[in-house]
Amino acid sequence: MTIQRMDNVGVVVEDLGAAVAFFLDLGLELEGEAQVGGPDVDRLVGLEDVRCELAVVRTPDGHGRLELMKFHSPAAPAAEPNAPINTPGLRRIMFAVDDVEAVLGRLRAQGADLLGEVVQYEGGYRLCYVRGPEGIMVALAEKLG
Incomplete structure (x- = not known):
């Protein structure tokens, strides 16, 4: 069995509207929006009482997607939004x-x-x-x- 493709990259944000606007200005297209939550989502992500709003944007060729997520619950730990480019992790x-x-x-x-x-x-x-x-x-x- 081999990987078929990379489907999307998930990015958690505080201001979903600003993030969507940024990527639309970049030239991506809005594919869809949804709200997710409930027991299935809780079990999937290993958190309790998940309420999440999301938007999927894609490249014009349809091959690259970003899933932009705003979690309304549970509360997220603090993040360092302006970490330098050499900080470990997805940069x-x-x-x-x-x-x-x-x-x-x-x-x-x-x-x-x-x-x-x-x-x-x-x-x-x-x-x-x-x-x-x-x-x-x-x-x-x-x-x-």
């Missing part, structure tokens, strides 16, 4: 884009911050890292030539 999501500067402009208008600089990497790509709402980091990659 960033990279997206291939047609024009780094255009996407960066849209994201900055939403309040996203450029982490370093836009760089040309080994002559083949323009790359940058951006921090969006709640410290979510995305990398943008524009293939040159």
